[in-house]
Amino acid sequence: MPISQKISAKLKSSSWIRKMFEEGLQMKQKYGADNVFDLSLGNPVIEPPEEVRQAIKSAANDSGQGLHRYMPNAGLHDVRETIAKTLSIEAACKELTADHIVMVCGAAGGLNITLKTLLDPDEEVIVFSPFFVEYLFYSENHGGKTITVATNEDFSLNFNALRKALSPKTKAVIINSPNNPTGVVYSRKMLRELASILKEYSTDNNNPIYLISDDPYKKIVFDGIETPN
Ligand SMILES: Cc1ncc(COP(=O)(O)O)c(C=O)c1O
Structure with missing residues (x-):
């Protein structure tokens, strides 16, 4: 097949979720x-x-002038404005405007664009294990390297392990709560501690580390569990 050796090798190792499906x-x-x-x-x-x-x-039936043509890269302004308003309330973040929102096609699209924007060659992206396996490919797609950090026995974040994994090459940390595959939800306290560790490391090393929150399951929770931002 006329495809690159890299993609050919990836296809062999990446398709097991699809195979299960x-x-x-x-x-x-x-x-x-x-x-x-x-x-x-x-x-x-x-x-x-x-x-x-x-x-x-x-x-689909709306025949408004130009509605079905190309749009600004970031998406339609009124849609972004509506989302900014909703998110400002949900995330208790008053400053959000349409300019802070970029429309994407699904979480995979959003994560790939984010990592493409952030990563220089060989920079590191930290993920907490077990994690959504596609993260490995998202980082690699853009020249990054995935660093896996173990979690505690109850799958909560292990901050000692995180501290050991941080390096001058760390560019981003991806969290996913509620988590796929474990279902664990990170508490507000845990997120605050994570933010403070990253802030401290970023300041001490003059190397900003970006926290990427992938939360497609944020609204699928039961028994009144809080899913803080
Ligand atoms: C944690 C997580 N992130 C990202 C994705 C990809 O989502 P999408 O299908 O919206 O691209 C999935 C899909 O299962 C997921 O579970």
Whole structure:
């Protein structure tokens, strides 16, 4: 096949989540959908709400002048403004405006753009183990190196291990709460401690470290659990 050796090798090691998903589809055919609990991809078990379907239909049918043409790279201004307002309330961050928001296609798109923007060759991105496996590829896609930091037995953040992993090459730390795959949710106290360690290290070494929060599951929590920013 006319593809690079690098991509060819990556394909062999990266596709196991997809393989599990494909196998799940086959098992559902064999044993019946009710008998297979597919935990491979984050596919919702419920269908999208009627309001969402209607909104998509009406956007597709909207014949407003220029609506379906290219737009500014960051996305439509009014959409970004609405999101900024919502996030300002949710994150208790009053200064957010449309200028702080960039629209992306999904979390993978957003993380890739962020890392592409931040990383110089061989700079390091810290992730806490166990982590969403695709993070390895997101950093590598942009010349970065992933540094894995162990968590505590209950999967909470291990700050001693983090301190040991920080280096002058550290450019970013990715956190994911609620976490895939462990489900753990980081408390406000834990996030504050993380922020203070990164701030201190950044200041002492004159090397800003960016904290990237990947929280696609922020709103899927139960029993009133708080998912702080
Ligand atoms: C923690 C985490 N980050 C990122 C992604 C990628 O999300 P998307 O499909 O929106 O690109 C996933 C998908 O499973 C995920 O679980």
